[in-house]
Amino acid sequence: MKRPHIICLHSFLTLALATGIFSAPALAADSAAPASPADVAEVTQLLERLDSPRYAEREEATRLLREQALAASEDSEFLQTLGQQVFDESLSLDRQLRFVEILGGVSIAEVNSPQLLTAADVEVLIDNLVAEKFSVRLAATRRLGNVLNEQRNIVPVWLALKARLEDPRTPLPSKTELAPFCHFLRKRWLEAAEENCILPPVEDDQILSWVQTVARPNGNKQQFAEQQVATQELQDLLARTECLPKTKQALEAELSRTADSECAQRLKELLDLIPPAMVAEIWAPAQPDPFGIGFSAPDREIPIFHLSTLQYLQVGLPQLPDGCSKVTHFDFCNDEKAYCVSGNSLSSGEYPVRAAILHWGFNNPMIFQFVNLPTPRRRLHYEYSLQRPEAIQRLELSTNTCEALLSGRKKFSEADSRLLCMLDANAISSFAGEYLAKIKDYRLDGRGDQISVGLPSAHGGLCYALATIGTKAAAPGIISALATDRILPPDFSCTYDLPRIALLAIAVRDPWKEVDRWLLEQLDRGLPLVSNVDPAPELAATAAAILCKRHQLHPHSFDLVAVEDMFCESVGLQLYRFADTADPVAIKKAILNHLGETPRVPAG
Secondary structure, X not given: OOOOOOOOHHHHHHHHHOOOOOOOOOOXXXXXXXXXXXXXXXXXXXXXXXXXXXXXXXXXXXXXXXXXXXXXXXXXXXXXXXXXXXXXXXXXXXXXXXXXXXXXXXXXXXXXXXXXXXXXXXXXXXXXHOOOOHHHHHHHHHHHHHHOOOHHHHHHHHHHHHHHHHOOOOOHHHHHHHHHHHHHHHHHHHHOOHHHOOOOOOOHHHHHHHHHHHHOOOOOHHHHHHHHHHHHHHHHHHXXXXXXXXXXXXXHHHHHHOOOHHHHHHHHHHHOOOOOEEEEEEEEEOXXXXXXXXXXXXXXXXXXXXXXXXXXXXXXXXXXXXXXXXXXXXXXXXXXXXXXXXXXXXXXXEEEOOOOEEEEEOOEEEEEEEEEEOXXXXXXXXXXXXXXXXXXXXXXXHHHHHHHHHHOOOXXXXXXXXXXXXXXXHHHHHXXXXXHHHOOOOEOOOOXXXXXXXXXXXXXHHHHHHHHHOOHHHHHHHHHHHHOOOOOOOEOOEOEOHHXXXXXXXXXHOXXXXXXXXXXXXXXXXXXXXXXXXXXXXXXXXXXXXXXHHOOOOHHHHOEEEEOOHHHHHOOOOEEEEOOOOOHHHHHHHHHHHHOOOOOOOOO
């Protein structure tokens, strides 16, 4: 009888392989301070309560064990005991899932130092991956994720999985469940160090047989399936340094004899994996942007960018893409930069690799990212990376860009002020403090037409993006940079005080813990937020208005007058100035009387 599927296998793999136990991520900085580790007797009692018939007792035991796990040292016996139970197939499903919750994000030395598997270990592991009980399959999947941290385990498990799939005695349901694991092992093999994952040698006759299978005209379903297997085997041979020359020779020889155009195309696609290549990722907004703004504006959302096009290019080979009038030619590419000789969208010049590049087409923004694919192994692994959720790829695009700016591979330009508004807000906000502290500010070159506030400095351009999308993670870095004069002041090219505007916008949108204290400090600072208007909006008045709104007071009651500004309103910030007859000192005293000398600090 067919076993019912509790969840789909993709979700099953995601749950089991992405729990955080095996990669040992750092604990979140804002985790509550846990209690000290309990003694052995107490821990034993808590473990027993995980199987209590009462739900409330199981929940309480889970919570307490979680606190103990957060407090324990990485190599403690307590964590070793809990960590090993994660792989115990005899435990109930409920208890296994509770262990995942207890140990999520906790680093465990022993569990993250797996031993080499024996052949018998591998067979037992694969048996458990297709066991009848879901709890056994779940534990085996987590164990698989752990043992693959030792790269020398990848090949034995992978070969055993392939043998099961090729064995006619393996039931079809088991083959269906094992196939995704085999693809997962292939991905891990491609990303591992080649010297740690050495496959057995392949006879020349076997290579020739696979090449001839690929070169056969399409026939029935069985022949098509055989072609798919042969194609993947040949790809894997091209990814092996020692097998590439003879595999290439066999493919070229067969191509020279092939008259069928479809067969020749399949052979060419394999040969195209060999030369150094690169890919141009093109990210575009899901909806057209008729105004060409590309970031938040009144009553409009920041567009979400999606990976819309992939253009594979051979480095050093001019190519004419379909529907294009000009040749695309990159004559150099490595992991840091690429040089464009000619192109249809980008002008000639040097571009950073693995970093977002802004381009405008038909009044709508597009983002390019170049990826270096110098070997078949890198090319094949890149194909797997495209299978990840797009949200993860979009976050990686943002973090890649931040890393490129920090390392100097990408120099902050006028266009980057707008580009960063289109990337992940948390990634940009988290990197901002390090960038402001590490990179010396400089005046940008350009025409001042990329953003509505003119041409700021590099740090000012970053603060423009933070004013638009920034979160509270950016606030400490901006405050520190202002305190140490790391940001050039506004000038005639850009009259906006962008770092302070960014802090005020974040105070409204995503206030940090000490926001009230910072706002109070600004009440003594008579600085204009925009210097080329009269009367100018003021830092002290705007900070006072935000304080009033945060504490249910009306700004007009304190002689604060709203000042219209299209940019600041687009980022959710209303600017203010003091009324002509206002006394700023008296207003500060009045606000303090309402808030108290030491204002409360909101939990956010």
